[in-house]
Amino acid sequence: MSLQEALQRVQRAAEADTGEDQSKHAKLLDEIHHLRLAAETPDESIMRIRWGFMPMFCVRLALEYGILQEIAAADGKPVSAAELSTKTGADELLIVRVMRLVTYHGICRETDHGVYAANERTHFIARKAIIGGFNHIYDFGSRTVMEIPKLIRSKDLHQFPSGPDERSPLQHAFGDTMFGVLAKNPDRKKIFDDYMEARQYSKDPKWFDIYPAGQQLKDGLKAGDDAVLLVDVGGGKGHDLLQFRRRFPELPGRLILQDLPQTFTSLSTKPEEITLMGHNFFTEQPVKGARVYFMRAIMHDWSDEKCVEILGHIVAAMDPVYSRLLIDDFVVPATDVDWLTASLDLCMWLFFSGIERTIAQWQKLFDAVSLEVVQVWSIPSSKGRVIELRVRQ
Numbered sequence: 001m002s003l004q005e006a007l008q009r010v011q012r013a014a015e016a017d018t019g020e021d022q023s024k025h026a027k028l029l030d031e032i033h034h035l036r037l038a039a040e041t042p043d044e045s046i047m048r049i050r051w052g053f054m055p056m057f058c059v060r061l062a063l064e065y066g067i068l069q070e071i072a073a074a075d076g077k078p079v080s081a082a083e084l085s086t087k088t089g090a091d092e093l094l095i096v097r098v099m100r101l102v103t104y105h106g107i108c109r110e111t112d113h114g115v116y117a118a119n120e121r122t123h124f125i126a127r128k129a130i131i132g133g134f135n136h137i138y139d140f141g142s143r144t145v146m147e148i149p150k151l152i153r154s155k156d157l158h159q160f161p162s163g164p165d166e167r168s169p170l171q172h173a174f175g176d177t178m179f180g181v182l183a184k185n186p187d188r189k190k191i192f193d194d195y196m197e198a199r200q201y202s203k204d205p206k207w208f209d210i211y212p213a214g215q216q217l218k219d220g221l222k223a224g225d226d227a228v229l230l231v232d233v234g235g236g237k238g239h240d241l242l243q244f245r246r247r248f249p250e251l252p253g254r255l256i257l258q259d260l261p262q263t264f265t266s267l268s269t270k271p272e273e274i275t276l277m278g279h280n281f282f283t284e285q286p287v288k289g290a291r292v293y294f295m296r297a298i299m300h301d302w303s304d305e306k307c308v309e310i311l312g313h314i315v316a317a318m319d320p321v322y323s324r325l326l327i328d329d330f331v332v333p334a335t336d337v338d339w340l341t342a343s344l345d346l347c348m349w350l351f352f353s354g355i356e357r358t359i360a361q362w363q364k365l366f367d368a369v370s371l372e373v374v375q376v377w378s379i380p381s382s383k384g385r386v387i388e389l390r391v392r393q
């Protein structure tokens with residue numbers, strides 16, 4: 001594509017991006033990416049990719065010392081590297097060197113040599129949940145990808161380890177699975193749980209907007225103490241369930257949050273509206289006949305073999321008429337996959353031997369456990385998908 005054509009496409013996409021539609025905004029960013037590629041020489045593109053780890057490293061260092069948190073706390077008032085050094089213990093010269101890339105990437109402003117002021121990105125990254133997300137991906141990701149060349153040479157690189165001696169890249173790097181590492185490290189587990197909570201800051205539509213829950217669940221709901229409206233399987237700290245309850249306070253039936261017991265130990269307050277239930281989803285599902293079993297960002301953590309096990313326990317608990325399973329996960333398009341979906345897919349492999357699935361890959365799983373797709377729900381303003389399933393009739 002010529003530079004001129006790429007510029008015109010950016011212009012058109014910018015005009016279409018009026019702020020109401022996430023997909024139009026995504027299109028604008030995509031066109032800006034193409035514009036950059038049209039302007040760059042091959043060696044500039046390769047240089048950019050080669051040095052891509054540096055900004056990540058600088059932001060991680062600034063977060064670990066608390067440098068960005070201090071700048072955010074000053075709320076727009078400029079802070080010098082000397083002051084930051086006193087407050088955080090980081091060396092003043094090192095702060096100046098690292099902050100060059102942090103400011104280049106727009107995470108805060110440099111108002112003078114070695115003087116920094118917060119902008120909206122500084123305030124965004126200084127949130128607990130966003131720090132959690134950054135640190136979790138950096139810490140697990142960087143150490144895991146370091147293993148890859150060695151694993152290729154020793155022929156130990158497996159996409160879906162199956163034999164007793166086969167392990168995921170993360171297991172090679174950390175000596176345990178992700179959840180095993182988290183179980184032994186409460187500090188890391190807290191970072192991870194904070195990360196999972198980060199979606200509350202996302203402007204993306206919620207799963208119950210994509211699947212029109214208000215309309216789909218308004219009729220025929222069972223009431224009474226035993227009636228269960230929704231079970232969030234592997235629901236983390238319950239953010240999805242709480243948002244659902246706030247949106248639909250009138251719907252009858254209990255809301256049950258299931259996760260590994262250690263997930264609940266880091267909860268500062270136990271939400272009253274929902275029931276907490278420690279549950280390993282590789283064992284029998286104890287809640288029978290709920291109206292909805294919900295899983296978000298679970299299936300992509302696991303290989304097909306493991307997913308069939310998890311799904312099998314849910315299918316066995318479902319009422320063939322009343323129950324539905326809702327899966328909120330990516331449905332990867334066959335072509336033109338965007339950078340974030342492609343990256344998350346690879347992250348799932350490196351961290352969990354998991355995978356983000358295309359519709360054909362999902363269908364294979366559902367066939368294996370006699371689940372039938374009722375509908376794949378989507379809305380124009382979101383890339384999110386909610387797959388609605390019932391027991392095959």
Ligand SMILES: C[S@@+](CC[C@H](N)C(=O)[O-])C[C@H]1O[C@@H](n2cnc3c(N)ncnc32)[C@H](O)[C@@H]1O
Pocket residue numbers: 179196197233234235236237258259260263279280281282295296297298301
């Ligand atoms: C990627 S997180 C998704 C959390 C939540 N659904 C969300 O979207 O925020 C995966 C969740 O699965 C939970 N998990 C992992 N292994 C589990 C198991 N065997 N049984 C139940 N939950 C498990 C983790 O503790 C974590 O909360």
